[in-house]
Amino acid sequence: MLAVHFGAGNIGRGFIGALLYQANYHTTFVDVNEGIINEINEKQQYNVVLAAEESETLTVKNVSGINSITDPDKVIEAIGKADLITTAVGPNILAIIAKLIAEGLQKRIKTNNKALNIIACENMVGGSSLLKEHIYKQVTADEQQQFDEVFGFPNAAVDRIVPNQVNEDPLLVSVEPYFEWVVEKPAFKGEVPVIDGVTYVEDLTPYIERKLFTVNTGHVVPAYIGRSLEYATINEAMHDEKVQEIIKGALNESGEALIQTYHFDRTEHQNYIDTIIGRFMNPYISDEVTRVGRGPIRKLGPRDRIIRPASLYMDVTGNVPTYLVQVIVAALQYKNAQDEEAVKLQQMIAEQGYEKTLQTISELDANHPLIAAVMKEV
């Protein structure tokens, strides 16, 4: 069984690659990072280490790599033979990899009618659907009809904290023990793959929103508030009383929105929140606030982890959230000269002011009460 996985980064190697290996796949990683691809081809294996008191190491074998910049034809050939395609490249890169995937699928469908599923493992609602849209823009209407018959794009939610790696061994990945990979079953074409650790569900929406609006909504608190307090890591920030107050408040607000929307059990949801706060305090992980805060424009987007739970909270309670508003303010004020989006955000604020910038990025109506609440705080 062959899996072609786009993005040999933290989650690609540390989570998707590990589970695919355990499910007996050979994984061909596709990446633009020449060093990582060369290393994968040279070593043909890498270690995944659990960041916990009782650490365990999994050696992931049956791997190879293709540099999509220098060897696009090899990627097209691999897509022709693949039993599964997965991605973990970041939401903004989906449009870029779509071109090569489209070429691979166009070529494959001429000689091979076997069903193939493409699962985007990105932190967003509807990642695989978005990838499909980008791919379909590259092909003719006739090809789209043919693709509809055999290519599935099941959406997914993936959860495992994998920080940036600073190991001597460039392939080694240190990961937290916790993981969750939930995939929507009805969207599959052909057989549903047997992968230990994957949960198949009929409707992904409650799962992806619960994950994104709890794990990722929580995560931006130590990232953005932590950065404003000059902490470098999530763990350090999580020990600050102000961060603790805001994370609890923000997760109560997003929790209220989720519980009322999806009828989650209140006690179970509180346990889920407590587990996540515990994960952020894992002393065996050093996760930079700049990794978790990366891409503040994406994170302030209308369907992402800050704006969507805040507006959902208003819809279900009729009140403006207190803590999520503080998170929006901290996100707007996030500065990092190494982060292209953070730089662009500050430029937008300098040129247009907070109000116009927030409206543009969040796509909220100009008279939405959330905008007024944020303006009161900044």
Ligand SMILES: NC(=O)c1ccc[n+]([C@@H]2O[C@H](COP(=O)([O-])OP(=O)(O)OC[C@H]3O[C@@H](n4cnc5c(N)ncnc54)[C@H](O)[C@@H]3O)[C@@H](O)[C@H]2O)c1
């Ligand atoms: N790290 C985590 O804790 C975590 C957890 C869950 C989900 N995710 C999601 O997984 C995705 C990847 O995150 P990550 O932390 O692994 O990031 P990462 O930066 O470690 O990995 C991304 C990889 O994609 C590669 N890439 C960039 N452009 C490419 C292209 N055009 N073609 C092929 N590869 C390309 C990069 O070189 C890099 O190796 C994101 O959507 C993220 O939200 C991450």
Ligand SMILES: O=P(O)(O)OC[C@@H](O)[C@@H](O)[C@H](O)[C@H](O)CO
């Ligand atoms: O990957 P991002 O930039 O969407 O979000 C940063 C982190 O919150 C994220 O990578 C988490 O570590 C991950 O979502 C945990 O499952």
